[in-house]
Amino acid sequence: MDVETFIRQLFDRAASEGFEACEADLRMEESFTVGVREGEISDYSVSSSQGLGFRGLVNGKMGYASTQVFDDEAVSLLVTGAKENASLIENADTQFIYQGDEAYPQVDIYNSAVDALTSSEKIELAKSLEKACLSIDPRVTRCQQVQLMTESSSRRLVNTRGLDVAYRGNTIGVYASVLAHEGADVTRGSSFALLRDPAQLDIEHVAREAVEEAIHYLQASQVSSGEYPVVLRYDVASALLNTFSEIFSADAAQKGMSLYKGREGEAIAAPCVSIVDDPLNPESPDAAPFDGEGVATRRTDLVKDGVLKTLMHNLRTAGKQGVCTTANASKRSYDSPVGVGARGMYVVPGAESLDQLLKRCGQGVFITDVQGLHSGANQISGDFSLGAKGFTIENGAIGRPLSQITVAGNFYQLLRSVKAVGNELKFGFSRVASPDLLIDSLSIAGK
Amino acid sequence: MLVKNSAERALSAAVATGGDFAEIFYEDTKSSSLTMINDQTENATISRAHGAGIRVYKGFQSVYVHTNDTTEQGLIRAAAQAASAIGNETVAADIRLTGSIAANIHPIKIMPMDVSGQKRACVCHSATASAQSVSSDIRQVRVLLMGKESDITIANPDGLFIGDTRVYTRLSVTALASNGSENQTGSSNPGAMMGFELFDTRVDVDKAARDAAKTAVTMLNAEPCRGGVMPVVIDNGFGGVIFHEACGHSLEATSVAIGMSEFSGRLGQKIASEKVTAIDDGTIPNEWGSLNIDDEGTPTTRLVLIENGVLKNYMIDRLNGRRMGMPVTGSARRQDYTFAPTSRMRNTFIAAGTDEESEIISTAGDALYAKKMGGGSVNPATGEFNFAVQEGYIIRAGQIDRPVRGATLVGKGSEILLKIDRVGRDMKMAQGMCGSRSGSIPTNVGQPMIRVTDITVGGR
Incomplete structure (x- = not known):
């Protein structure tokens, strides 16, 4: 049946089953990916998907259920499933279905030029990226993976308390990873770009970044184990902050999973560190006019000059703490429950360029890649120990390449030991970004 | 339907x-x-x-x-x-x-x-x-x-x-x-x-x-692990993640077929210590990584990957089988219908060896004992892997001394395989979710206790 009919039947059925209020989260997504290898298409996929997440309040408890099929059976599954699930909930927190705000911000996240690109134009772009990668340096003779993807999605949140809001957005992205050979040594470099406007896609630049990264690591070696002053390149700093972004979640704090519980108003980072969540920034892939509960989004200062201003809240965590929501309700997919998460978190840029940071560092290690964030980082303790690559910093400039080293530290301590924040901010595939960071000291293990 | x-x-x-x-x-x-x-x-x-x-x-x-x-x-x-x-x-x-x-x-x-x-x-x-x-x-x-x-x-x-x-x-x-x-x-x-x-x-x-x-x-109650290069004893069960990351992914046709694996073109060659026999088996009843048929409809199989150190088989799906001119091995898998399938692991383990567990530790000298491993990742093209030690101990003069936290192991798969100098008798498997090109799928990792002569251990 069509979506309107489905939602109407769903809400009617829920009301007759005793739901006090309920909500449907409808997502539609179209995506396209093409990969090329040696001038030929190596993979090509087109997808269209839809899903509906249902949640509702029965006796003050929230039950969830979801489906990708919109038929009579699905109405039953959602209502009876959510009702049983609600009956299991023992957490006593007050739950909310939101009636909506007066006004919602405009967020510039849809560009008709993305949807207007034809398949053959996209294939040509991907081919040109591979070609560009292979024409920069003779040591790069193969690409590991070259892909172009576009994604167009829409979201509608509608509930029985009068909320009915929607938005759509799209992105275009390219990714290249290349292999460089010199003697028996093989290294890999990669680069990507994710954009709202295809006109800003700079294929040459992406290719150059990937190639330079690969050739820079040729003949890389280890460094002696020890404590070093470190410059984290922007992408590494962003990946670390992304991994640990949950420590700024009030949900995590209230559950004892963040050491920032009750620390609002205290200095938790170096004075040069300010952290903001700005869901209105179109450069974040998660930019949106409303959050996972339908609350109008806005910019929030999380850390200002080193002082923790607030944690990120949704309606439930805010209600529990007697504060206002920061519109950070997350709902990653139609079938996920409401949680708390960043939508456009970033470290506010400072004044110094990368060269200046390296100069200030003097002798140290420049980390340009980390591996193992899903396994080597403990979001609860803040401890991380990661495989890494990079360069020595010698006399304030980039020295020899390093690989098979590890970098270890504690993220809570890292925020306190930031000595300077770089002046350039780049959002990538992530909803979290940071400029380059100069860190007082981290443990590096090598030989 | x-x-x-x-x-x-x-x-x-x-x-x-x-x-x-x-x-x-x-x-x-x-x-x-x-x-x-x-x-x-x-x-x-x-x-x-x-x-x-x-x-x-x-x-x-x-x-x-x-x-x-x-x-x-x-x-x-x-x-x-x-x-x-x-x-x-x-x-x-x-x-x-x-x-x-x-x-x-x-x-x-x-x-x-x-x-x-x-x-x-x-x-x-x-x-x-x-x-x-x-x-x-x-x-x-x-x-x-x-x-x-x-x-x-x-x-x-x-x-x-x-x-x-x-x-x-x-x-x-x-x-x-x-x-x-x-x-x-x-x-x-x-x-x-x-x-x-x-x-x-x-x-x-x-x-x-x-x-x-x-x-x-x-x-x-553990102190941070100090980094450096040292022998590492990895216990059975989830310890098998080392083989999964350091070798298993590089034996998937996904990377072998396009020459992007460090083990491409090495069938019949010695790639591991002769103590190592490794198997990928989808047929074990009710195991987490088992199947009846793979995601291309081929019946699942038991596949010997490495026998006494010699590379015997790759895991092959239909498309990569065409590229390699080799038959499929029932290894095509995907997270769900939103992914095209490719060759992936099922229940992958180092088979039981003959070494005594107590001897493996007592002759290790000063080493790291990784009792429980966390997850990890690898780039098959270069073989570089990293993984986290969830529960580790320092071995001092052949005795388990005290717990250490925050250890990470990094290295190259092809080098580690040759450096395995002990394989214990008690093989155990553990469950994991493996993420790769065709999404996140259930796989078992497994091994007996093994010892690697030296690995770079990250810590602080």
Whole structure:
């Protein structure tokens, strides 16, 4: 049946089953990916998907259920499933279905030029990226993976308390990873770009970044184990902050999973560190006019000059703490429950360029890649120990390449030991970004 | 349900422009999950995923289109979309399919979706109690119980039209120990291709929960691991993740076929210490990484990857098999219908050896003992891997000395394999989710205790 009919039947059925209020989260997504290898298409996929997440309040408890099929059976599954699930909930927190705000911000996240690109134009772009990668340096003779993807999605949140809001957005992205050979040594470099406007896609630049990264690591070696002053390149700093972004979640704090519980108003980072969540920034892939509960989004200062201003809240965590929501309700997919998460978190840029940071560092290690964030980082303790690559910093400039080293530290301590924040901010595939960071000291293990 | 006549018409449409092979993967999956934090049910969900993916091949090229619309029109539309991307000829095809059901080697007793929420909550309550009983330092226990029933049908122009049902149950317990200023966690994640009988036959909930809590408490009292190069003893069970990351991924045709693996072109050569025999086996009844048929409809197999150090086989899917000129090994897997399949691991382990566990430690000198491993990752092209040690100990002069936390192992797979100088007798497997190009899939890792002569250990 069509979506309107489905939602109407769903809400009617829920009301007759005793739901006090309920909500449907409808997502539609179209995506396209093409990969090329040696001038030929190596993979090509087109997808269209839809899903509906249902949640509702029965006796003050929230039950969830979801489906990708919109038929009579699905109405039953959602209502009876959510009702049983609600009956299991023992957490006593007050739950909310939101009636909506007066006004919602405009967020510039849809560009008709993305949807207007034809398949053959996209294939040509991907081919040109591979070609560009292979024409920069003779040591790069193969690409590991070259892909172009576009994604167009829409979201509608509608509930029985009068909320009915929607938005759509799209992105275009390219990714290249290349292999460089010199003697028996093989290294890999990669680069990507994710954009709202295809006109800003700079294929040459992406290719150059990937190639330079690969050739820079040729003949890389280890460094002696020890404590070093470190410059984290922007992408590494962003990946670390992304991994640990949950420590700024009030949900995590209230559950004892963040050491920032009750620390609002205290200095938790170096004075040069300010952290903001700005869901209105179109450069974040998660930019949106409303959050996972339908609350109008806005910019929030999380850390200002080193002082923790607030944690990120949704309606439930805010209600529990007697504060206002920061519109950070997350709902990653139609079938996920409401949680708390960043939508456009970033470290506010400072004044110094990368060269200046390296100069200030003097002798140290420049980390340009980390591996193992899903396994080597403990979001609860803040401890991380990661495989890494990079360069020595010698006399304030980039020295020899390093690989098979590890970098270890504690993220809570890292925020306190930031000595300077770089002046350039780049959002990538992530909803979290940071400029380059100069860190007082981290443990590096090598030989 | 996928109707045979509709599949025939959709496949005909898929090859109508010159494609030389096509495949439909249809899926209808129901799943439930229950999350409990500190003995309170926080969240319970039920969901139904439904859709089909159509893949068309032409030589070494392939196109994949997926949709939620599994009506005949929807399938034909998706097939035509794929066909138009792969060629522009006009070919008439008359495809006839013969229906069959995959022979089931994984008997299921209690279907997970038939189990009441109360019963599921009961398992989570008892896990919580067990974990909390370990120490007063345990401040939080998070329990997740997941159940899944997936009905799939695969059809291709060879006449294949085969159905299967895959059933999974898994418990995850994460315990958090805290002394106020520091937090440490330990986890235990047992699961199987089984229904709710998992908890009557295979998984001792009490023991699993206690194990998670003990790791957290031990690590709370551990000092940070000091980095450097040293011998490493890796215990059985999840320790097998070292082989999974350092070698297994590089033996998948996904990277071998395009020469992007450090083991490309090395069949018949010695790639590991002669103590190493490694196997990838999808046929073990009810194991987490087992299958009846793979995601291209090929019956699953038991495959010897390495025998006494010599490379014997790669794991091969249909498309990469074409590239390599080699037969498939029943290794094609995907997370769900939204992914095109590729060659992946199933239950992958280093087979039991002959060394005495006590001797492995007593002759290690000064070393790291990795009792429980965390996850890791690898780049198959360069072989560089990294993984985390969840519970580690320092070995001093052949004696286990004291716990250390925050250790990471980094290195190159091809080098590590040759440096394995001990393989113990007691092989155990453990469950993991493996993420790669075709999504996140259940796989077992496994090994007996092994020793590597030297690895770079990260720490601080």
